[in-house]
Amino acid sequence: MKTKTIAGYGAVIALGFAAGTLCIAGKAHAQAGAFPDRPVRIVLPTSAGSGVDITARAIAQKLSEAWGQQVVVDNRPGANGIIGMETVAKAKPDGYTLLQGFTSALTINPYVYKSLPYDTFRDYAPITQTATNTMVLVVNPALPVRTVKDLVALGKARPGELVYASAGIGNLTHLAGELLRVEAGLKVLHVPYKGETPAFTDLVGGQTAYMFSAALGVAAHITSGKLRLLATCGETRASAFPNVPTMGESGLPKVVVTGWGGWLAPAGTPADIIQKVQRDTARVLGLPDMRERLGTLGAEPVGSSAAEFAAFLRAEADKWSRVTREAGIYQSQ
Numbered sequence: 001m002k003t004k005t006i007a008g009y010g011a012v013i014a015l016g017f018a019a020g021t022l023c024i025a026g027k028a029h030a031q032a033g034a035f036p037d038r039p040v041r042i043v044l045p046t047s048a049g050s051g052v053d054i055t056a057r058a059i060a061q062k063l064s065e066a067w068g069q070q071v072v073v074d075n076r077p078g079a080n081g082i083i084g085m086e087t088v089a090k091a092k093p094d095g096y097t098l099l100q101g102f103t104s105a106l107t108i109n110p111y112v113y114k115s116l117p118y119d120t121f122r123d124y125a126p127i128t129q130t131a132t133n134t135m136v137l138v139v140n141p142a143l144p145v146r147t148v149k150d151l152v153a154l155g156k157a158r159p160g161e162l163v164y165a166s167a168g169i170g171n172l173t174h175l176a177g178e179l180l181r182v183e184a185g186l187k188v189l190h191v192p193y194k195g196e197t198p199a200f201t202d203l204v205g206g207q208t209a210y211m212f213s214a215a216l217g218v219a220a221h222i223t224s225g226k227l228r229l230l231a232t233c234g235e236t237r238a239s240a241f242p243n244v245p246t247m248g249e250s251g252l253p254k255v256v257v258t259g260w261g262g263w264l265a266p267a268g269t270p271a272d273i274i275q276k277v278q279r280d281t282a283r284v285l286g287l288p289d290m291r292e293r294l295g296t297l298g299a300e301p302v303g304s305s306a307a308e309f310a311a312f313l314r315a316e317a318d319k320w321s322r323v324t325r326e327a328g329i330y331q332s333q
Contacts, residue, residue: 035095035273039070042263043091044100045084046167047077047195051133051214052261055299056100059130062284073100077195080168081105082116089123093268095277099124102261104171107316111324112170114331120317124264126309128278130285133214133259134240134298135176135233137247140206141225148231148250151210152184159187165199165208168192170329173199175320176212176233176257178327183252203227214259215240215298232298233257240298260302260316262309278306 040063044056053075060071076084085105091097106120118124137148145151155162166174169192181188191208193199196217203211204226215238221227231247232238235256247255263281265274282303284290291301304312324330 035276036067036069038096039072040067040095041097042071042073042100043084043088043097044073044075045077045081045087045105046075046102047197048075049200049217050167050196051216051218051259051297051299052100052102054216054297055131055133055261055294058290058293059281059284062287062290063280066280066284080109080112080170082109082113082118085109086117088264088266089118091266093125093266093270095265095269095273097266098127098277099264099266100130100261101264102172103259103316103320104168106262106264107313108170108172108175108320108324110317111321111330120313123267125267125269125274126306126313127263127265127274128281128306129260129262129302129304129309129312130281131261131294131299131301133216133261134238135172135212135257135259136215136218136222136238136241136244136298137176137180137210137212137230137233138203138218138222138227139210139230140203140208141228142206143209143228145230146228148245148247148252151230152186152251155184155186155188160189162186162210163189163191163208165203165211166190166192167196167199167213168194170324172257172259173212175323175327175329176255178329179255179257179323180212180247180252182327183254200227212257216294219297238298240296262302262313274306 042056042060044053056073060073064071076087081104088097088099109116139145145154164177166177196213199211202208222229229244231245231250232241233247233256237246285301285303294301
């Protein structure tokens with residue numbers, strides 16, 4: 001199918017999010033037992049070890065305990081999230097297959113691919129935004145730089161030589177790299193990978209020079225000294241890294257990028273299931289040990305309502321349609 005510009009989403013959103021889409025499924029659900037009465041699968045369209053993977057597994061563990069049913073995270077990486085996204089779009093809308101979506105797959109892909117096998121606003125029912133993730137800029141420690149200004153100076157001294165990694169074409173890690181390239185006026189090479197984990201492997205191994213990533217996914221490498229943290233990418237300093245400057249403080253105020261994740265269900269999933277999953281997930285995210293665990297890794301739990309998450313998705317889609325144009329990777333529809 002062809003993707004749509006944000007201006008054309010109005011009618012589709014009304015169809016995709018309206019309560020009317022839940023009625024038929026709701027009748028069938030009313031005849032079934034209390035949800036959940038068997039294991040629940042959370043499809044994650046990226047590799048294990050990424051920031052959203054860590055968040056999803058932490059929530060899944062808590063929900064397994066609360067529901068007395070196994071909640072399994074099913075990693076389906078590939079094609080910048082498209083494989084996993086399509087899996088959920090085609091799944092039975094009964095609540096037993098859910099999606100851990102994230103920035104790139106939900107609100108960037110529609111602008112970097114001319115066609116997709118899914119539509120963010122037609123094929124899914126938003127449940128809740130789970131967390132926001134601090135984005136960071138890390139380099140291989142063998143690189144002779146200790147600040148963003150050092151990295152920019154090195155890139156200008158060696159045009160076309162520095163290589164940055166990303167988790168895939170159009171991924172948030174890619175767009176952050178493009179923002180740095182444009183704002184700093186660099187000539188660098190981009191190598192996309194099939195997810196963050198293989199990208200980290202080559203960055204640690206020295207095959208690439210630097211990468212933008214969610215702090216959650218790369219925190220262990222920073223702590224171990226396998227990667228060097230140069231800056232965070234929010235408007236203000238991250239509570240997890242209070243002594244690390246932002247990109248703005250480093251002289252690049254327009255390089256502001258925040259990652260996020262959220263749960264969705266296939267369109268047509270009964271409203272009472274959506275409400276239960278949202279309510280229980282929000283409760284889990286509010287637990288002190290969960291907030292502490294995610295906070296130390298640079299993530300902030302959210303637990304928004306389904307309506308709030310739907311509005312957030314629309315705003316994000318609008319933003320990234322503009323950014324992809326500015327980065328020169330927007331695909332006209």
